[in-house]
Amino acid sequence: MRLARQKKRVQRSLGFPVILFTIGDNIFAIGASAVNEIQSLQGMESLGSSPRQFGKVRHTLTREGRRYWVVDGNIHFGMMPTRSTRVLLLGSHPIAVKVDGIVRMTEIPRVHPLPQAFHGEERSWYLGLALIDGLVVPVVNPETFLSHYDMSSLEQSFPVPAEAQRVGA
Amino acid sequence: MTLAANSSFVLFPLGGKRFALPAENVTELARMDTLHAFPSTTPLVSGVLVRRGEVVPVFDVAQVLAGRDNPARKFYLIARRRFGSAVERTAIPVTGDCELTNSELLPRTGDLAAYVTGLLSLPDEIVEVIDLEKLSPEAAA
Numbered sequence: 001m002r003l004a005r006q007k008k009r010v011q012r013s014l015g016f017p018v019i020l021f022t023i024g025d026n027i028f029a030i031g032a033s034a035v036n037e038i039q040s041l042q043g044m045e046s047l048g049s050s051p052r053q054f055g056k057v058r059h060t061l062t063r064e065g066r067r068y069w070v071v072d073g074n075i076h077f078g079m080m081p082t083r084s085t086r087v088l089l090l091g092s093h094p095i096a097v098k099v100d101g102i103v104r105m106t107e108i109p110r111v112h113p114l115p116q117a118f119h120g121e122e123r124s125w126y127l128g129l130a131l132i133d134g135l136v137v138p139v140v141n142p143e144t145f146l147s148h149y150d151m152s153s154l155e156q157s158f159p160v161p162a163e164a165q166r167v168g169a
Numbered sequence: 170m171t172l173a174a175n176s177s178f179v180l181f182p183l184g185g186k187r188f189a190l191p192a193e194n195v196t197e198l199a200r201m202d203t204l205h206a207f208p209s210t211t212p213l214v215s216g217v218l219v220r221r222g223e224v225v226p227v228f229d230v231a232q233v234l235a236g237r238d239n240p241a242r243k244f245y246l247i248a249r250r251r252f253g254s255a256v257e258r259t260a261i262p263v264t265g266d267c268e269l270t271n272s273e274l275l276p277r278t279g280d281l282a283a284y285v286t287g288l289l290s291l292p293d294e295i296v297e298v299i300d301l302e303k304l305s306p307e308a309a310a
Contacts, residue, residue, distance in 0.1 A: 026207055077208040115217065116252035117226035117259055120210030129217065129224055136205035136217055136224065 015107025018130070018139065021099040023073045024082040027137050028099075029108065029130055034142040036091040037063065038102055041084065044070060047158060054154055057146070061087060061096050068096040069154055071145045077125065095145050108132060111139050175271045178289060180296060181246050182265040184235035189270075189289055189298045190248055196258060198267050199245045212305065218245065218260050228259045230304050233284070240264045250301050259301070274298060 018029035019038070044059040056075035061068045068089055074081050076097075087096040111128035126138040146154075177192035199220065204227055206216035215229045225247065231240065242262035250259045274287040281288075284303040289296040 028207075078210065079208055112224045115224060115226040115259075116255055116257050117214050117228060117250065118209055118211045120212075122207075122209040122211065125208070131219060131222075131224075134203075136207070136219060138207045 015109060016111065017105060017107050019088070019105050020103035020132070020137065021086070021088065022101050022103060023077065023084075023099050024079050026077075026079070027103060027132075027135065029132070029137045029139045030088065030097075030142060031127075031139070032105060034090055034092065035088050037089040039063070039087050039089060039096075041087060041098070044087070054150065054157070057150075057154060059098075060158070061089070063089060066094055067160060068094045069146060069151065070096045070098055073097050073099045076145060078121075090142050090145070092142065093146070093151065095142075095151075097145055106132060108139070114138075175273055177269060177271055178274075178296075178298060179246065180268045180270055180289075180291075181261070181263040182267075183231050183263060184238045184240040186235070187294065187296050188234055189296045190246070190301070191298070192269060194248045194301075195246060196249065197247045199247055199260070201243060201245065201262075220247070220258075220260075223258070225258050225260050228261050228301065228304075230261055230299075230301075231264075233304055234299070235264075248301065261301075 017032040019032050019035055020027055020029050039061070044061050047058055047060065056072050057069045058072060059070040061070050070087060082100050084098045085101055087098050089096045108130040111130055113128050114123060114126055124144045125140060127141045128139050130137045130139050178189040179192050179195045180187045180189050202218050204216045204218065213229055213233065215227050218225045218227060228250070231242070241264060243265055244263050244267070245260040246263050246267055247258055247260050249256050270289070270291065272289040272291065275290055277285050277287050281297065284300050285297040286300045287298045289298060
């Protein structure tokens with residue numbers, strides 16, 4: 001009985017599935033369960049001159065009647081612009097993250113906590129760090145690309161056109 | 170005035186000067202290893218090392234202690250840093266061999282930077298003893 005329980009525990013902790021993606025020279029991981037779909041950039045619509053406060057959201061993407069706010073991964077992580085080719089459509093919120101490319105899907109045995117020495121914005125960006133094939137890969141926190149406040153402000157600034165609402169319905 | 174009896178310190182070079190840390194805070198001296206960097210906004214923390222499966226942040230204090238010089242780092246001095254009640258190992262890139270010494274900790278003088286907790290009077294030099302918790306980019310000014 002005891003042995004069986006221990007076995008179960010080991011199995012549970014074996015792997016946390018993640019998707020590895022790149023922005024510039026950096027590889028990041030995101031929990032696979034947080035991502036609904038991976039798409040090309042096709043169909044992205046510009047927000048025009050988005051207000052300064054939404055600097056990292058310059059496009060939207062509509063999939064199956066749902067509008068996603070496209071977060072520019074470079075701006076979110078304070079990186080120089082690079083050549084994006086993909087968007088990760090998140091499941092829990094109408095957020096898509098623009099990235100350079102997808103590396104692969106893998107499993108990580110554990111997420112190491114971010115050392116206390118890091119006390120900047122990265123504490124909210126990352127859930128922790130993973131060791132993958134000799135590399136240290138930050139595991140991003142999908143909840144922090146946009147806050148609820150950001151999303152409701154965006155909804156107010158860029159309401160869905162009535163026609164699109166009818167089509168979506 | 171002497172603050173305490175002789176204590177042990179690890180002397181480490183950065184650029185043209187040597188500095189000291191209390192030996193009790195130093196856990197090892199390591200060869201240069203792969204620095205894993207990723208986007209972050211914390212000043213002076215340039216990335217992490219992996220030491221025997223442990224993720225160790227790299228606290229690159231040279232820009233504060235050595236000024237604008239960018240001396241080539243040769244080793245990592247791995248020391249403990251305190252964060253509230255937590256203690257964490259931190260790798261400090263240094264530019265040459267380190268040395269253990271026993272010396273009296275002399276009180277700091279008023280015009281020294283806040284991160285200097287005291288001074289060691291060695292035969293040919295006066296060495297500043299550093300408090301890692303008080304090191305910040307502003308301290309470089």
